[in-house]
Amino acid sequence: MLSALLAMSGIAIALGAVLGFAAIKFRVEGNPLVDKIDAVLPQTQCGQCGFPGCKPYATAIAEGEADINKCPPGGEEGIQKLANLLGVDFKPFGGESIPKPKAVALIDESNCIGCTLCIQACPVDAIVGAAKQMHTIIAAECTGCELCVPPCPVDCITMQAIEESAANWKWKYPVYALTASK
Amino acid sequence: MRKLHQFHGGIHPPTNKAQSNQTPIVQANLPSKLTIPLHQHVGNSAVPAVEIGQHVLKGQLIGCAEGNLSSSVHASTSGMIAAIDKQLVANSSGLPELCITLIPDGRDEWIELDPCLDWLECTHSELRLKLRKAGVVGLGGAVFPSDMKLHASQQKIKTLVLNGAECEPYITCDDLLMRERAAEILEGAQIMRALLSTEEILIGIEDNKPEAISAMRAAVLEGKYQGIEVIAVPTVYPGGGAKQLIRVLTGIEVAAGVRSTNLGVQCFNVGTAYSTWRAIRFGEPLISRIVTVTGNVSHPQNFEVLIGTPMDELVAHAAPLNGTRYYIMGGPMMGVPMPSMQVGVIKATNCIIAASKEIFPPAQPALPCIRCTRCADACPAELQPQELYWFAKAKNFDKAEDYHLFDCIECGACSYVCPSNIPLVQYYRFAKSEIWAQEANQKAADTARERHEFRESRIEREKREKAEKLAAKEKAASAAKTQRTEQPPTLVKTDVNPEDTLQLKIQTAIDHAKEQAAAIKPLNTEQLTPAQQAQIDEIEAQRARIREMALAPVADHTKG
Amino acid sequence: MxxxxxxxxxxxxxVSQIMLNVMLALIPGIAIYVWYFGPAILISLTLASLTALSVEALMLKIQNKPIAPFLKDNTALLTAWLLALSIPPLAPWWLVVVGTAFAISISKHLYGGLGNNPFNPAMIGYAVLIISFPVHMTHWLSPNGLGAISLSFMDQLNYIFQGTLPAGVKLDAITMATPLDTLKTQLHLNGQVKEILDMPIYGRLAGHGSEWVAAGFLLGGIYLIAKRIISWHLPVAYLTTLFIIAGIFHLIDPTHYVTPMFHLFSGAAMIGAFFILTDPVTSPTTPKGKWLFAFGAGLLTYLIRTFGGFPDGMAFATLLMNICVPLIDAYTQPKVFGKKEKRS
Structure with a gap:
């Protein structure tokens, strides 16, 4: 009886020592979590999460101040990725934050008055133009954040959903035909 | 006798070639219209070079190559451009692409061509330019612009492989081309050899095409060519895949993502060699090709077809039978079902199979995978398809990539042998396109992050620079004042907020501009009609409103 | 389109045809079985088949999966046959039913059904029976001519379903231990291999009668390899391993360790090599993995037979190696086309 107890406590102490040693020896310095979260976020910089950009949102998530379901452009896939990264449960979108189809902004160039307001609003410098010159959007750089839409004094910016075309078309998930109803 | 190598796996589906290779190539009649897609090749879509209503001649350029990796598109016959719009084309997606519709005038009148009697006198770059202008692309199915593949690289390219294997069932267009036009194929190969400066040309033909092999061998003897060898390779699907044929002929394995030229081999289809010869010698652009029409028709055979010919008009020449549900472009293993029977023949169209229920029975429902590894035994890329299937099905794309998803050549051998009828290739295509889309998204996100961070730092920098400039200026000014008057300086704000000063300066500038604007009177404002005046007033009012609206948020912005 | x-x-x-072929390949062995041991085995085969099909249908129904395509795939039938062949033919009817039902419901369907079960269902069924009902699992029929009395078909049927024997017949008179079991017991009693093998229960290579049943399974296995239903790697590697290890021990001490041929032709070695290890669902998929798997199974079979507590080790060897399959597969992924090291 006594020897068994001794053996058990001996093992417990030995294992505890190993764990403790490992914790010190393999310590991870710093907190790369913010960068990891930021890497998952879609970088639209749209502010729909309530933070002034993706990095601030990532910081807020890392500090536990924000939920993971506040990023509509990332879609449910994005929430899933965040959930996996942080080891928390998936959380569906709530309230107003519902993902929209991907879109790019388009300036109706005949109505543009060249006020530069949209240029100042664009978080990724995707609008080209100068004062009193017509502006245009570099579609390839546009993240679809919609931040340029409200400042436009003449409402000449619209969001154009990106349609499926032969160039961006994807193969569909094969249908598994075997079901009980057949 | 050359020692041939083997590749792993492969299958032996019924070849079904005898139906269509009994009769010679027939010239297809001029169709009622031609639908010519501008994107028939790998790379950027061509840009329309004609206008609606314009009359074009046969061989005239109608689509300009755009960028480096692109190809030209030509009018297949003379006629009138009826439309330039999006139409259904021969592609996997079934989504419309930009096409030029040409109504033939029936005269089939050639544009003036630029033949080259002795290509040896041309420089290599001239030859490549001619090929590029002629829109020559790989006709084996990959449709890669040929001029891009015909650069001698730093690595010595020892071997030019000419692919006449034609391993897919039903297809016989290369077989017939080699039987009937062997000499011209060899001439084209000679041009390719010169451009690549290779030593040897190996022509691989599957041993189920004895006529083609003997025709090619006879042509080699007749032309007294040196260093060209016609080699019969075993008939096994996918022995005509470029990687597999290179392996069989040279023993070299070209891994996914590796250029074969880096390993000293380049590979072309025999049809491409033929088109190369026509393009160089006669200046003929690629406006027609040989197409096998087979399947649910009573006279399966090969036709020389103008690019853009509607498929149903072409199939009509082969006496179609009832019960055809759709057309397949290519063979039954890797072919593409056509979104419509009217789509135009493109440069990649080697075969059209009229598919009926009898020839291609509908797929059985898929059962679960029993891990029998018949797919692994058949896979020519030596993959473990059952593992890839597992990961693709679970959308575990990282794992799928780890298990070499991108080495899959989508030959379909795994699906063919699967006893559970699992559409394996479908899962791999799905996984691949998802991964590509994810990569594109990630790239876009990275760009956006970079641009956003740059913008933030730029705004920061501009603020700082302005503040510094201002501070320096004021310092200089105050110093000057002190020096000049030796009086105590009048209240210099040292703790001035640079933003306030900035606001002040902007305001001054705006005022100044306003004054100036007021001083200048437009030259053409005298003698205006009342209507014009009203128009001007209206515009001015609008401008004023806009200015008002524009100013408010600016003020906000600068305050913040 | x-x-x-x-x-x-x-x-x-x-899948259905593959499984049907495997069942066809079992028939020579079954025929020899009937020849030597009487028709009782046909009763257990039928019982097991009926149980397997009904339990399979029930499980599919509960999971709301389509019933017809899965019943037609013949996998449940094959499991039933393999299990029935590893149970003593005179076992009471409920033993067969319980074993088969457990194999199909727990070890196949609760793990996800066809293609997802990590363990060979027939072997799980066997393991459950031998652990739960060890006495019933050791009453093997004596081969014809060896037992004191031979039972007629009706007598066997009566015993299986009602547990009654004809008047005056005792169970001991018609049953005996298996050759492997007898060997183990006798060796334990300090017998010598040579003397033990002189007992009437033994034939030329191994057990009288049962050696020919094993030969029947070997024949069926060769048919399967010839038809390319199974690959040769697993059976060849397994039998070779068993042969070599048994050979080494036999060379060291022939008085205590039987010949390698005895090992190959007794117990479940043959049926296991060609019909149980080769179950695609529960065996590795890579070529190297197959070698490793079969090697491990051969080694374990010998160790359990010679040093372990059970007379035969095939079932437990299979199950133990089944556990290792995911690991084996993960570590034996072959190099793909163009990505191999330079061939020397």
Missing amino acids: PGFFSPFITKPVS
């Missing part, structure tokens, strides 16, 4: 994708043609071989 949406809904149709390449390849448009398939080789007309189905």
Whole structure:
């Protein structure tokens, strides 16, 4: 009886020592979590999460101040990725934050008055133009954040959903035909 | 006798070639219209070079190559451009692409061509330019612009492989081309050899095409060519895949993502060699090709077809039978079902199979995978398809990539042998396109992050620079004042907020501009009609409103 | 044309046909079984088949999966046959039913059904029976001519379903231990291999009668390899391993360790090599993995037979190696086309 107890406590102490040693020896310095979260976020910089950009949102998530379901452009896939990264449960979108189809902004160039307001609003410098010159959007750089839409004094910016075309078309998930109803 | 190598796996589906290779190539009649897609090749879509209503001649350029990796598109016959719009084309997606519709005038009148009697006198770059202008692309199915593949690289390219294997069932267009036009194929190969400066040309033909092999061998003897060898390779699907044929002929394995030229081999289809010869010698652009029409028709055979010919008009020449549900472009293993029977023949169209229920029975429902590894035994890329299937099905794309998803050549051998009828290739295509889309998204996100961070730092920098400039200026000014008057300086704000000063300066500038604007009177404002005046007033009012609206948020912005 | 994708043609071989071929390959062995041990085995085969099909249907129904295509795939039938062949033919009817039901419901369907079970269902069924009902599992029929009395078909039927024997017949008179079991017991009693093998229960190579049943399974296995239903790697590697290890021990001490041929032709070695290890669902998929798996199974079979507590080790060897399959597969992924090291 006594020897068994001794053996058990001996093992417990030995294992505890190993764990403790490992914790010190393999310590991870710093907190790369913010960068990891930021890497998952879609970088639209749209502010729909309530933070002034993706990095601030990532910081807020890392500090536990924000939920993971506040990023509509990332879609449910994005929430899933965040959930996996942080080891928390998936959380569906709530309230107003519902993902929209991907879109790019388009300036109706005949109505543009060249006020530069949209240029100042664009978080990724995707609008080209100068004062009193017509502006245009570099579609390839546009993240679809919609931040340029409200400042436009003449409402000449619209969001154009990106349609499926032969160039961006994807193969569909094969249908598994075997079901009980057949 | 050359020692041939083997590749792993492969299958032996019924070849079904005898139906269509009994009769010679027939010239297809001029169709009622031609639908010519501008994107028939790998790379950027061509840009329309004609206008609606314009009359074009046969061989005239109608689509300009755009960028480096692109190809030209030509009018297949003379006629009138009826439309330039999006139409259904021969592609996997079934989504419309930009096409030029040409109504033939029936005269089939050639544009003036630029033949080259002795290509040896041309420089290599001239030859490549001619090929590029002629829109020559790989006709084996990959449709890669040929001029891009015909650069001698730093690595010595020892071997030019000419692919006449034609391993897919039903297809016989290369077989017939080699039987009937062997000499011209060899001439084209000679041009390719010169451009690549290779030593040897190996022509691989599957041993189920004895006529083609003997025709090619006879042509080699007749032309007294040196260093060209016609080699019969075993008939096994996918022995005509470029990687597999290179392996069989040279023993070299070209891994996914590796250029074969880096390993000293380049590979072309025999049809491409033929088109190369026509393009160089006669200046003929690629406006027609040989197409096998087979399947649910009573006279399966090969036709020389103008690019853009509607498929149903072409199939009509082969006496179609009832019960055809759709057309397949290519063979039954890797072919593409056509979104419509009217789509135009493109440069990649080697075969059209009229598919009926009898020839291609509908797929059985898929059962679960029993891990029998018949797919692994058949896979020519030596993959473990059952593992890839597992990961693709679970959308575990990282794992799928780890298990070499991108080495899959989508030959379909795994699906063919699967006893559970699992559409394996479908899962791999799905996984691949998802991964590509994810990569594109990630790239876009990275760009956006970079641009956003740059913008933030730029705004920061501009603020700082302005503040510094201002501070320096004021310092200089105050110093000057002190020096000049030796009086105590009048209240210099040292703790001035640079933003306030900035606001002040902007305001001054705006005022100044306003004054100036007021001083200048437009030259053409005298003698205006009342209507014009009203128009001007209206515009001015609008401008004023806009200015008002524009100013408010600016003020906000600068305050913040 | 949406809904149709390449390849448009398939080789007309189905799971159902593969399994049917495997069952066909079992028939020579079964026929010899009947010849030597009487028709009782046919009763347990039928019982097991009926149980397997009904439990399979029930499980599919509960999971709301389609019943017809899965019943037609013959996998449940094959499991039933393999299990019935590893149970003593005179076992009471409920033993067969319980074993088969457990194999199909727990070890197959609760793990996800066809293609997802990590363990060979027939072997799980066997393991459950031998652990739960060890006495019933050791009453093997004596081969014809060896037992004191031979039972007629009706007598066997009566015993299986009602547990009654004809008047005056005792159970001991018609049953005996298996050759492997007898060997183990006798060796334990300090017998010598040579003397033990002189007992009437033994034949030329191994057990009288049972050696020919094993030969029947070998024949069936060769048929399967010839038809390319199974690959030769697993059986060859397994039998070779067993042969070599048994050979080494036999060379060291022939008085205590039987010949390698005895090992190959007794117990479940033959049926296991060709019909149980080769179950695709529970064996590795990589070529190297197959070698490793069969090697491990051969080694374990010998160790359990010679040093372990059970007379035969095939079932437990299979199950133990089944556990290792995911690991083996993960670590034996072959190099793909163009990505191999330079061949020397």
